[in-house]
Amino acid sequence: MTGFDRIETRLPDLMADLAAAKVPDYFDDMLERASQTRQKPAWASLERWLPVDITAQTSTLRGRAPALRPLVILAILALAIVVGAVLYAGSQRQDELPPPFGLARNGTLLIGTADGDIATFDPATGDTRSLISGPGREAGPLFSPDGQRFVFVRTEGGKETLFVSNADGSNVREVGPVGAGDAWWEWAPTSDRLVVTGLDEGKPTVVTILDVDSGARTAFDLGIAASTPTWRSGHDQLVFGNWDSANAGHYVVNADGTGLRRIETADGTISDLSLSPDGSKLAYATWGTGTGPSERIHVIDIDSGSDTVITPDANDGYLWQGPVFLPDGRSIVARRFTPEGGSFRLAVIPADGSGPPRFIGPERIIEGGGADFQVSPDGTKLFVQYRNGETLEPTSFVVDVATGEATEHQVKPEGLSWQRLPLTD
């Protein structure tokens, strides 16, 4: 066996023999998955936000006392007391939870850690504390709109399963398998159901409403692929993206699968959907159709179709991508990419396009990488991750939206979610 003295001369043939190079049988499925995937990194769920249309209720009581017999007066007083008590009790229950959309107070920030745990992360100190350390690898926490519980993915034995837990990490229980293909899950405003894709053998056209507690499912086939369906505030509707060549764009559909219609966005729509807090508007990015960099950020009224470009003139030399509404609905955070030099920077832009971008956080060279962020429920902070295209190693920052100052942290989350709590004032 003297041939082993110089095994390196035999390794190329050996390896070619061991692993024949052929197009794998999953190739078409992989392309299908890619075709359903938007062109940006997917480690984080975008901020789910928040309506500001809390309808004020006015009292109908009048101060003028009618001349009625004492018995009637007593009856009215008793009724008023009962009604008042009911209203008070109801208002107290509402105060315990934030509304499903709208500004909220910052609660716990959960992350998936490199060690495969779900942990709390304190953006002020950078401290992490393990919350769920199960038998598999846990990642991708996503709080419900009421902040009472969260779902996460456990990977064990190569199998991905969705679990739900109380906000404190207790009462962990299985929800069901993670779907195939462009799997996606998003909480319903009622915090008891999820809208899920990928469950029906990964069929991209099927959207499933999954009851987290009972496991009951209601599915409907839209006939076109539905990517990242998200509830529309103030409407019993879902908004989703589609990235098939023939149908690319954003769509709105009733939550029972009826009434599908396309939102008439500009040509070359590429980005994730980003809904305004009141559900009336959609922010999106476009590819330029001419030469040179001309990607712009648009805001469109979903019902009227009125479309506004909010980024500077198309000849500013930058690419603008990934818009996300801030919780107050007045501003949008977007990514500005510099084609010459490959750097990213975040900017805050008035949602109505009435002012120039205001840049926040550090500028980073991340050619071939990307930048993702999540907005805090109160809209004052961003958790930002830059992924360098050379090493693909993420760098994390917490950015103050008002001042633009950034604090670097060592954590490299695999998914993160900010708990929403009721406003105290």
Added chain:
Amino acid sequence: VVVDQRELVERAQRGDHDAFAELARRFVARLDAAARLILRDPELARDAVQEGFIGAWRNLPTLRDPDRFEAWLRRLVFRACIDIIRRRGRRLIEVELTEIDAPAAGDLASIVADRELLDAALGRLRPEWRAVMVMHYYLGMPLPDVAATLGIPIGTAKSRHHRSLEEMRSSIAADLSTTPSPVAGGQYA
């Protein structure tokens, strides 16, 4: 019609799925094979290749130089392999040794047996080291390129390469010294 790779990359960067499919078809076979060699598990290899290619599609708009697409794609797939290795807690992926026909005594052409010995030695390497060997010997990448792809210093790549060869030689020598005589039926006891 032969379409220039740079043109395909630029079309894919503009969201052209067909262009991306053509690019993917050009590279998937070799990268899938390389991932299988590194991870020694076809299912894990599939996961790594899918993660790499879908990541490429997602991040393609930010790739500045289309001519660097192939190197960039390789990096994404191999980084996915390394991520999978790390997720598995740095445990060596077990290799099932299949029963093989023993070579006839003195038969230097016992290619099958040699292959099994080499395969076993390769399988015993740490996955990160094996990645260096696969990229260097299977894909023919110079060690500086291997280092750049894996995000490690060139000295580390050279060290892993050298020590991998040493470990493989030791492993094969040990196997040969303990190989039992063939038994009836041509299988190891």
